Amino acid sequence: MSYYKMSEEDLRQWVDHLLSKVTVYGVQAKGDRFAFNALNDSSSLRLDYDVTILPPKKYFLPPKETLLSYKGQKYDSVVDEKPFVLFGVHPYDLAAIRQMDKIFSSDNNDIHYMTRRNNATIVALDVQTPSAHNFSGNMNTAVIEGEYDILLTKVDSSYVVDVRTGKGKELIKGMSGLVTAEMALVDSRHKVWEENKSRLRAYPLKPSLSEIPGLLDKSREHPVWAEKAELCFSCGSCVMVCPTCYCFDVQDEAEWDLSSGKRIRSWDGCMLERFALVAGGHNFRKTKEERYRHRYYRKGKYVAEKVGEISCVGCGRCVSACVPGIANPCEVYNRLKED
Amino acid sequence: MDARTMKDIYLPEPATLLEVKPFTEMETYYRIKLDSGRPLGHKPGQFAEISLAGIGEAPISISSSPVKTDHFEMVIRNVGNLTRALRTLKDGDRVGIRGPFGTSFPVNDVMKGKDLLYICGGMGLVPMRSVIQYTLDHRDDYGEITICYGTKSPSERLFTDELENWGKRKDIAFLETVDRGDDSWKGNVGVITKLMPGISIDPHKTVALVCGPPIMYKFVLLELRKMEMSNENIYMSLERHMKCGVGKCGHCQINGLYACQDGPVFKYSEIADVKEAI
Ligand code: SF4
Ligand code: SF4
């Protein structure tokens, strides 16, 4: 572990230095919102963003990716081995990546996800500007300890650069004029963390996290499912923007010659009407209510049992993506707790 | 971890169709061999993913007994793009295979020495045939065997040669019915649950195995309850859309269970309280 101190200008120089060697994805403004994108130079990089439209998950599990190529009936794996740097990941998004890592490495290791993941270096960034819907403070993900290669924390006008791993060291190697951060500065990060833990709470959450699976257990017939689901468009926005959702569909795309092509994986979502449809026409979750409820059970219980934590990191993306305003997990869990 | 040395869970193995035979208007029979020569190594009740490059992949139950190791069999219903394309294939054509996946019927423990009651509705015979064949291949390991089979109409009956053979065997009881008969049909008419009251079993030494269309389970379970069968001794194979087969894609989920890994074969006592299961 080593700690350096950088000004914002130093940081940008460092990013430009990285860009001469490797692909760097960082956050840029997109209209009046923000998005992760490939950087060309450090000038467009935003470190004060509130939240990105899509989570950085897209670099490990892209919206659309080639799993296999085929010629005739012979298939070959297509694995993306290009190394890259993910620069400026907020703690809640990192917590989501930690969950995805468990999903894709446990039981049956998914080489497509894991190869990208293993070839990525992650520079995390403590939140500077809270987004209007972020409730990561409730979910224990406003601050993260570990999981990153490097963590940047802005304290007053300078950054503490916390280099954690060998990969992190590799990234900082060759930077001239590195200044070691004095311990007092390193320690003053706690102030930032405490502040983030308390201010990243756009919505109250009444039950404790450990209470949620049990609450769900006894709430299958709760009226909240039907009440909220009645307004649902089944548009799938809430699951498409979610950093902990990973359901997918697989389709083949043939080339013009029809004898070769690709097998493509793309994001899918349990809120979409046809998700649980089987060949022959039976839909195992045909009502909006069943699908709406499934999303909460999956996050609060089913996937939670697999990854050992609630499968919601409180990024608030679903809250802002849902037009009828029914996707806020806090509201639903509070209702279950109240009744 | 080096990607090149890791196994790709989505990569199908090349396989050859040894025989393609239309069964009914909707169903086609396939006898398949992996090109590597390795046996598929399935257990009765498991499924595999079959691929046709350019069209896609689908989960299909394996309908042959694992006793035959040089090939395996599938019966595929023509209900989508992939299955329609598969229907046009001929002997010697190639496909891709991934699997086997999922749980199987407990032929070597729970079922051993017990009387067996098979309840198969329609396409439910396809996965069930792998376990029926297995228990007939090891006939001495089991007590009385009763097979009930119901289809919508006589023209939808599958494996007709085998059915005829089962009907003739003295060491098993084979009961059949169709929802609607036709001029040539001389057998029972009515839904499958109509067959059940006529069967006498000892509920304490019987294992019931159930597979059929989603609608069938509720009614069959009611009959089994009347026969005093306990949930512990009922096994069923459930259908879901097993898109990936490896516990990732989410399509097969039944509440917290994954039909592709925790199923498709479930002990009923384990899912009786699982709301979305039946
Ligand atoms: S459920 Fe909503 S708030 Fe929770 S992680 Fe997903 S998008 Fe973010
Ligand atoms: S975003 Fe809202 S309307 Fe759309 S599927 Fe999700 S809950 Fe339903």
Ligand code: FES
């Ligand atoms: S088939 Fe994909 S998770 Fe079960």
